[in-house]
Amino acid sequence: MFKNVLVICAGNICRSPTGEHLLRRNLAGSGIRVSSAGLTAMVGHPFERNALEMLQRHGQQPHVHTARQLTPQLLQASDLVLVMEQRQLQDVIRLSPVSRGKTFLLGKWQNEREIPDPYRRGPAAFEHAYALIEEGVKAWSQRLQPQR
Numbered sequence: 001m002f003k004n005v006l007v008i009c010a011g012n013i014c015r016s017p018t019g020e021h022l023l024r025r026n027l028a029g030s031g032i033r034v035s036s037a038g039l040t041a042m043v044g045h046p047f048e049r050n051a052l053e054m055l056q057r058h059g060q061q062p063h064v065h066t067a068r069q070l071t072p073q074l075l076q077a078s079d080l081v082l083v084m085e086q087r088q089l090q091d092v093i094r095l096s097p098v099s100r101g102k103t104f105l106l107g108k109w110q111n112e113r114e115i116p117d118p119y120r121r122g123p124a125a126f127e128h129a130y131a132l133i134e135e136g137v138k139a140w141s142q143r144l145q146p147q148r
Helices: 015-026 049-057 072-076 086-095 097-102 123-144
Strands: 004-009 033-038 080-083 103-105
Touching: 004 015, 004 086, 015 033, 015 049, 015 123, 049 123, 072 086, 072 097, 080 086, 080 097, 080 123, 086 097, 086 103, 097 103
Parallel strands: 004 033, 004 080, 080 103
Antiparallel strands: none
């Protein structure tokens, strides 16, 4: 049973906090804790403006977010680690080799699809990333929900 899920991207201001929010919403009441971090986090920064606006346009009211750096301790405390890109999967394994068996792409169930970074790329890139994140979150949520 997964109790702690960690969502990772680069800066922890766009993709991973979006994934964290959507996954947390989908798993509400399950007892599964969801958090996020960044490999090269913009520590202390809030949601990137376009990412926050994208969530709000989709009717979401995300929690207050502050970017944090990924650490071996965060990885150790997680039962499942979800990343956006194949390169990030390799970076996680380099940082914590014992995390190999619990680290997957958020897009795993969409043929190992990567989710490109929309940072500084405009609204269309954020819309595309949001759609991919939402699809990945739905697939993982179905697999993480305890059988009722």
